Amino acid sequence: MTRREEAKGSARPPSRAGSREPVGVPRAASTPGMPVVPGEARWAAIVQDLAGRGVTATPTLVEATAVTWPDGSLGCPRPGFSYTQAIVEGLRVIVEAGGATYDYRFGRGDVPRLCRR
Structure with a gap:
C-alpha cells in the first residue's frame, strides 16, 4: 500500500512501511527537500483546519517535504505582514480533498498555515 493510499480516509497520518506508528516531523538536522510523513x-x-473551512471530504496526503524556510513567512508571504528574518526549519504538506489541492506550511510548531497563491 502506498503512503497516499494509507492516508486516504484516515484522520491519522500515513506511517512508514513496516510500522503502524506515524513518523514524527523531522528535526532541524533533517535534509531539506527530503520526503517525510507529517506527525x-x-x-x-x-x-x-479543512473542516473549519467547510471542507467535508477526507484529505489525502499528496506530498510532505522537509523545508528550511528563509524567514517566518514560511515561503508564503502575505502582503502587508512583517516576518521574522531568521531561518525556520519546517514542513510543506500538500493534501487533496474534494477535488481541490491545499498547500500547508509548518514552522517549528503544530499550527498549519494554508498558503494561497
Whole structure:
C-alpha cells in the first residue's frame, strides 16, 4: 500500500512501511527537500483546519517535504505582514480533498498555515 493510499480516509497520518506508528516531523538536522510523513498532531491540525473551512471530504496526503524556510513567512508571504528574518526549519504538506489541492506550511510548531497563491 502506498503512503497516499494509507492516508486516504484516515484522520491519522500515513506511517512508514513496516510500522503502524506515524513518523514524527523531522528535526532541524533533517535534509531539506527530503520526503517525510507529517506527525499525528500536524495531520490532525490539517484535518481540523479543512473542516473549519467547510471542507467535508477526507484529505489525502499528496506530498510532505522537509523545508528550511528563509524567514517566518514560511515561503508564503502575505502582503502587508512583517516576518521574522531568521531561518525556520519546517514542513510543506500538500493534501487533496474534494477535488481541490491545499498547500500547508509548518514552522517549528503544530499550527498549519494554508498558503494561497
